[in-house]
Amino acid sequence: MQGRPVAAAALHGQWLLVVVAGGACDAACERMLWLQRQLREALGRDKHRVDKVWLIHDAALPSVRTLDAVSAGEPATVLRVPTPRLAAWLQGDAGQALETHLYIVDPMGRWMMRSPPNPEPAKLKRDVEKLLRASAGWDQPGRNPPGRDQPSR
Numbered sequence: 001m002q003g004r005p006v007a008a009a010a011l012h013g014q015w016l017l018v019v020v021a022g023g024a025c026d027a028a029c030e031r032m033l034w035l036q037r038q039l040r041e042a043l044g045r046d047k048h049r050v051d052k053v054w055l056i057h058d059a060a061l062p063s064v065r066t067l068d069a070v071s072a073g074e075p076a077t078v079l080r081v082p083t084p085r086l087a088a089w090l091q092g093d094a095g096q097a098l099e100t101h102l103y104i105v106d107p108m109g110r111w112m113m114r115s116p117p118n119p120e121p122a123k124l125k126r127d128v129e130k131l132l133r134a135s136a137g138w139d140q141p142g143r144n145p146p147g148r149d150q151p152s153r
Contacts, residue, residue, distance in 0.1 A: 006079055008109060015050045015132065016105040020086060020098040023060030032102060033070055035121060039102075041073065042125050046132050052076035053105075057083045057098070093117070104128060106135070 017036045021029035033054060040047050054076050056062070062070075062078070070076045083098075090111055092098045101114040102124070112131060115124050 011051075011053065011077070011105075012109050013107050015107060015135075016053045016103075017050055017128075018053045018055060018090070018103040018105055018111070020055045020057060020090065020101075020103070022058045022099075023056045023062045023080075024058075025062055025066045028099065030066070030069075032099070033066075033076075035119070035124075036076070036102060037070075037073065038121065039125055039128065042121075043128065043132070046129070047074075049132060050128075054078045055086060056080045057086055090114070104131060 017040060019029070019032045019036050021032065025033070036052050036054075040050050040052055043050060052070075052074065054070060056078065057080075059080075067078070070078060086098055090098055090101075090103050091114075092101055093114070093116070096117055100117040102119065103111050103115075104113045104127075105111045113127065
């Protein structure tokens, strides 16, 4: 995190795997970030069509260990977004907090689906693969997300 404001439009052009959690990142948060990383890697040749995004909804600072883990492999975009703005964009399942889901956002910035709480990784992967197949041509592989100078290829 570099502390600079980022326009939401800067994230357009690529599919996003979005995790919402507090900066302190408890065990549930770590599991969602792990799932996000594993899901992206499991997409094989399509993984470059998908970016990882962690939206922090509070003032807590992530630990260096968590930031290092999030940056392993293809770094995630980490942004701080106030809870009211998140709630206006993303929706949890009835009775569920935003943090209990992994959200899939299309290249135009609209969330297309959310995982159930404690998703089955193989089923989630199949669902994401279906979205990517159905949307061939919607996105731009290797979009240069905020904070990165070179596109990922």
